[in-house]
Amino acid sequence: MLPHGVINAVAHAVRCPFKQCQYPNCRLVYALLLHGSRCQVRVPGGCLLCKKMWLLLYHHALSCKEDECYVPRCRDIREKMRKRLQAERDDEIHNKAAVRAAPGA
Ligand SMILES: [Zn+2]
Ligand SMILES: [Zn+2]
Ligand SMILES: [Zn+2]
DSSP states (O other): OHHHHHHHHHHHHTOOOTOOSTTHHHHHHHHHHHHHHHHHTGGTOOHHHHHHHHHHHHHHHHHHHTTTOOOOTTTHHHHHHHHHHHHHHHHHHHHHHHHHHHHTO
């Protein structure tokens, strides 16, 4: 699990121009995102830093409401989550319909 301060720093760090920024976790998150954009190993290769970066992006996207978000993949992740949620809802409706149609229910 990630500390909240780190998640909050994502939206800040992607736009932060300062090399010596004092914002909590800014440089930490920045370094992680930079790693993610340069890494050749990546998650399928078992890179732990990349895994951490994706976790961070995912948690950011969960709470992000920005239409024009600068965080990489943020809108992709949100779109995927929205679709999955929609699919789950569809399943639920189907299941309820199945229960109603079952004899004796
Ligand atoms: Zn900063
Ligand atoms: Zn990596
Ligand atoms: Zn975002």
